[in-house]
Amino acid sequence: MFIDSHAHLDSVDFDSDRALVIERARAAGVARVLAIGSGTGPGTLDCAIKLAERFEGLDASIGIHPHEARLTAEEDFRLLTELAGHPAVVAWGEIGLDFHYDHSPRDVQLEVFARQLKLAADRRLPVIIHTREAERETLRALQEHWTQPHIGGILHCYSGSLELAESGLAMGFLISFSGMLTFPKAQSVRDVAQRVPLERLLIETDAPYLAPVPHRGKRNEPAFVVETAKALAQLKETSMEVIGRQTAENYRRLFDRGYSRDPGRFTRDPVVQ
Ligand code: NI
Numbered sequence: 134m135f136i137d138s139h140a141h142l143d144s145v146d147f148d149s150d151r152a153l154v155i156e157r158a159r160a161a162g163v164a165r166v167l168a169i170g171s172g173t174g175p176g177t178l179d180c181a182i183k184l185a186e187r188f189e190g191l192d193a194s195i196g197i198h199p200h201e202a203r204l205t206a207e208e209d210f211r212l213l214t215e216l217a218g219h220p221a222v223v224a225w226g227e228i229g230l231d232f233h234y235d236h237s238p239r240d241v242q243l244e245v246f247a248r249q250l251k252l253a254a255d256r257r258l259p260v261i262i263h264t265r266e267a268e269r270e271t272l273r274a275l276q277e278h279w280t281q282p283h284i285g286g287i288l289h290c291y292s293g294s295l296e297l298a299e300s301g302l303a304m305g306f307l308i309s310f311s312g313m314l315t316f317p318k319a320q321s322v323r324d325v326a327q328r329v330p331l332e333r334l335l336i337e338t339d340a341p342y343l344a345p346v347p348h349r350g351k352r353n354e355p356a357f358v359v360e361t362a363k364a365l366a367q368l369k370e371t372s373m374e375v376i377g378r379q380t381a382e383n384y385r386r387l388f389d390r391g392y393s394r395d396p397g398r399f400t401r402d403p404v405v406q
Contacts, residue, residue, distance in 0.1 A: 134162055134164050134377050134378065134381055135161075135162055135163045135164065135336065135358050135359060135362055135377040135380070135381065136163065136164060136165045136166070136167075136335075136336070136358075136377075136380060136381045136384045137158065137163055137165070137166045137167065137336070137337055137338050137340075137355040137358040138167050138287065138289075138309050138335040138336065138337040138380075138384055139167055139169055139227075139261065139287075139289050139290065139309060139311070139337035139338065139339050140166050140167065140168060140169065140337070140338050140339070140340040140354075140355050141168075141169050141171075141339070141340060141341060141342070142154070142155070142166065142168045142169075142181070142184055142191070142340070142355075143168065143169075143170070143172055143177070143180035143181060143183075143184060144340075144341050146341040146352055147341065147354075151184075152188070154354045154355065154356075155188050155190070155191075155355070157354065157355075157356045158190075158354065158355035158356045158358075159190065160356070161355075161356035161358075161359055162359065162377070163355050163356060163358055163359070164190060164381070165190050165191070165192065165381075165384070166190065166191050166192070166355045167191075167192045167193075167194060167223065167224065167337075167384075168181035168184045168185060168191045168192065168193050168194070169181060169194050169226065169227055169261070170182065170193055170194045170195045170196060170216075170222075171194075171196055171197060171198040171201070171226070171227055173201070174197060174198065174200070174201030174204045174205075175197065175201065175204050175205055175206065175209045178195055178196075178197070178209065178212060178213060178216060179195070179216055181193035181194055181195070181221075182195070182216060182219050182221050182222065185221035186221065191221070192221060192222075192223045192224075192388070193219070193221040193222050193223065194222065194223065194224040194225060194226050194227070194261060195213055195216045195217060195222055195225060196213065196225050196226045196227060196228045196249060196253075196260075196261070197209065197213070197228065197245055197249065198227055198228070198229075198231075198263065199228070199229050199230050199231040199236070199237060199242045199245070199246065199263060200231060200234065200236040200237060201236070201237065202237035202238075202241045202242045202244075202245035202246070203236075203237035203238060203241050204237075205241075205245050210248055210249075210252060213225075213249070213252060214252055214255075214256065217252070217253075217256040217258060218256075222258070223258070223259070223388045224258055224259045224260065224261050224286070224287070224388070225249060225252070225253035225256070225258045225259070225260050225261070226260050226261025226262065226263070226286070226287070226289070227261045227262065227263040227289055228245075228246055228249045228250070228253075228260060228261070228262065228263065229246055229262045229263035229264045229267075229271055230242050230243065230246060230263075230264055230265070230267035230270055230271050230274070231263060231264070231265045231266070231267065232265065232266040232267040232270070233265040233266040234265075239270075243270065243274060246274055246278075247274055247277070247278040250274065250275070250278040250279045250280075251278055251280065253281075254278075254279060254280045254281040254284070257281065257284055258284070259284050259285050259286040259287065259387055259388065260279065260284075260286035260287075261286060261287045261289050262275075262286060262287065262288050262289060262301075262306070263289060263290070264288070264293065264297070268293055268294060268296075268297045271297075272297065272300055275304060276304075279304070282304050282305050283305060284305075285305040285306060285307065285387050286305075286306050286307070286387075287306060287307050287308075287309050287335060287387070288301045288306050288307070288308050288309065289309045289311075289337065289339070290309065290310075290311045290313070290337065290339045290343070291308050291309060291310055291311075291322070291325065291326075292313055292319070292321075292322050293325070294325075295324070295325050295328060298325050298328070298329060302329070302330075302333055306333075307333050307334065307335050307383055307387055308325075308326075308329045308333060308334060308335070309334070309335035309336065309337045310322070310326050310334065310335070310336060310337070310361060310365065311336075311337050311338060311339045311343050311345075311361060312338060312339070312343045312344055312345025312346075312348075312349075312353065312357065312360060312361050313343060313345075314326060314345070314361050314364040314365060314368075315345040315346040315349075315360055315361065315363075315364045316345075316346065316349070317346075323364075323368055326365060326368055327368050327369070331369060331371075331375075331376075331379050332379065332382075332383060333383065334365070334376075334379070334380055334383060335380050335383055335384060336358050336361045336362055336365065336376070336380050337358065337361070338353050338354065338355055338357055338358050338361070339353065340352070340353040340354050340355055340357070341353050341354070344357060345357055345360035345361055345364070346360065347360070348360070359373065359377075362376045362377055362380070
């Protein structure tokens with residue numbers, strides 16, 4: 134039993150066969166998928182909620198990705214706060230900083246990130262963090278604006294330094310690893326994963342991106358999260374089943390804590406068929 138903690142199921146790449154993709158995930162033992170709601174930015178911020186309303190076994194997030202920070206208007210923050218109250222919403226993200234692509238000016242990324250950290254803290258929702266070539270700035274923003282560290286969050290699709298991972302762990306975050314763990318050249322990612330305690334790990338696909346070996350180069354989908362579990366099992370010298378069970382448990386623990394509206398949600402209904 135596995136949980137994919139991060140998939141962009143709203144992507145147009147899934148428009149032709151979304152129901153089949155979700156069916157295949159279930160068949161592969163993926164009991165739950167967190168549908169990320171960043172969409173294509175403002176105008177699509179309810180995209181994951183719509184999917185969670187339609188398909189069983191999906192949770193939803195909301196949030197503005199750093200790429201689209203420059204498109205954000207004041208009205209969007211009000212809308213996000215409203216959407217945060219929807220029962221399918223378990224997290225705020227993905228939010229953060231991306232100084233690799235710089236699709237939005239850095240000062241705007243910082244401002245939109247800070248605003249969302251504060252709003253998520255107000256709503257008591259865990260945050261899902263995207264950070265690329267901006268480790269120091271991300272850490273500083275978290276220290277300054279994430280006022281509810283006991284709620285926790287996720288450093289997603291982790292490929293950063295051991296230092297950032299350790300700082301994240303100290304701040305109560307879980308570290309989520311993607312199919313990158315299976316890439317031959319990603320030894321540094323495996324090195325960090327090896328150092329993160331099992332009870333602080335999550336697995337994700339980041340579908341439709343970053344398909345793991347042996348699907349590399351194809352469209353990624355939640356069923357493939359088992360390949361990441363397999364890679365992690367090798368690293369930790371344990372079984373895929375243990376990895377699946379423990380990461381699912383970590384997921385529930387995180388969202389039970391943050392999810393104040395219905396704290397029993399995940400313990401009551403761990404596997405939705
Ligand atoms: Ni993502």
